[in-house]
Amino acid sequence: MFVRELHLRDFRSWTQVDLELAPGPVIITGRNGFGKTNLLEALFYLSTMRSHRVSSDAPLVRSSRSSAMVTVTVENAGRELTAALQINAEGANKAWLNTAPQRRPRDLLGVLRTVLFAPEDLLLVRGDPGDRRRFVDELVAQRGPRLAAARSDYDKVLRQRSALLKTAGAALRRGGSDADSVISTLDVWDSQLADLGGQVTAARIDVLAELQPHFAASYSAIAPHSRPATLRYRASVGDEILPPAGETANVEAIATTLLSRLGEIRTKEIERGLSLVGPHRDDVDLVLGDDIAKGFASHGESWSLALALRLGTVELARAEGVEPVIMLDDVFAELDAARRRKLAEFTAGAEQLLITAAVADDIPEGIGGCRIGVVMLDEDGVRRSVLRTDTPDDPGESADTSDLSDSSDRITP
Known part of the structure; x- marks a missing residue:
């Protein structure tokens, strides 16, 4: 099982992002607070119908917006499903599977299986x-x-x-x-x-x-x-x-x-x-x-x-x-060398491995895959997360809009 596409609209710090992914490791780097974890949180929410960070849905919706959209295309053993979830700051959420409306959001459960490792563990x-x-x-x-x-x-x-x-x-x-x-x-x-x-x-x-x-x-x-x-x-x-x-x-x-x-x-x-x-x-x-x-x-x-x-x-x-999507949210920074090595060895065979890190050096040697940089733009006091196609050596350096993906923040690793 792997996520082929992730689309977010007004989800936490992301106004809009379109990610095309592939099997194997994907390393997402950027300073703390830049929005890396929000990408994993969206996937985790769709797989469990709850956040691992907050107990209510309102914080998931971008400030001044009434709802957020999470759309995920999952490929599993050659079968492709697209699940979409509208998360409302107030009121009941709505869900679609392959564009067909679902009676309840929980009807999407089982489309995506994830295991998330986080410092909160x-x-x-x-x-x-x-x-x-x-x-x-x-x-x-x-x-x-x-x-x-x-x-x-x-x-x-x-x-x-x-x-x-x-x-x-x-x-x-x-x-x-x-x-x-x-x-x-x-x-x-x-x-x-x-x-x-x-x-x-x-x-x-x-x-x-x-x-x-x-x-x-x-x-x-x-x-x-x-x-x-x-x-x-x-x-x-x-x-x-x-x-x-x-x-x-x-x-x-x-x-x-x-x-x-x-x-x-x-x-x-x-x-x-x-x-x-x-x-x-x-x-x-x-x-x-x-x-x-x-x-x-x-x-x-x-x-x-x-x-x-x-x-x-x-x-x-x-x-x-089921081969779940494994997500490691900045956990290597919390572990000693021996536990880092064990975790890296165990997850080496994952069909899809998504890793976030504030510092690229926290990632153990031997974990390859594509790398994605996340930066934060501040436009007239309004902050939003964006992707950059050239991951800097220092993932926390300031964003230069000439290095960023286009206005829809689409990137294909």
Whole structure:
């Protein structure tokens, strides 16, 4: 699988860019803040329907614009698909596949599979549970729209239920019909939350079980003298929902357990005005030997674990018969020489490898491919990213418009 064309309109710092790409490595250089990462972010968004940097869509749309367009042509085993996504600063996004309108943007999931390595990956080890939940949900989402829909619907029900819990206490104190209405409505939301929560949790458990051997092998290759690394799903409803080794998760059993738990803690939830159990409260433990890595692993071990998660993700996709587009967003600058070498060796066989770097010297020797320079123009106080056809020795030097591609910023490496 590889991206043959990327077209952006009003996406972050890019007013317009048209990139024609080919298999193999592509190295994108430019100073920090010039817009390199925005190119990878656009591809990642189309493959997962979320940004790896922000939680809402508004920051993705260029200032003073109401929407951004991301259009990607993907070639996979001789088959070509063009996916287009209109990202709106407000309101629902719109999607097209080969110019045909799609009912929902998530219907594009599966067209492009990516694995993105970024400096933020360290949060997968040292960050909050939400960082690890997002990682697992991204794995699930790339498997297709049905599983992504369950998480989206769960979030909607969770918001409605949480809003009801905030007002439930006062209604129950008033008693009468208000109390009866709250209880009956809460029963409905509990049932829906448990049903969707069972689907979300089961999908997470299963994808982590499939990832585990690839993660363990990757970590062992990166840190051969360290203790073995494992992944463990930690459910807020308890470990009894976890299936025996080698078996898939039971959606119905998880939903039943979650519904029972919601009934047990209803009073507590009403008192606090919060939904206290469910996949939105779960976590993933990265374990070294017998110890949870967060708060225990050294800086080097943490980076090795983060790399192993991403390398394992690549192998997981390959096991499913997909060669994902691998994107390295300025990560070589964060790694020591040994980890740089391991990452370069692992990604050498990628069908398409997209790399960003602020300094060209950060790229390990032996990685060839074409090079693209990114600079920032400032026109009457309005800044915009542009491509240049001659990549300077210093990727941060000022732009000279005579060296830039034409007004549409089209470049063919």
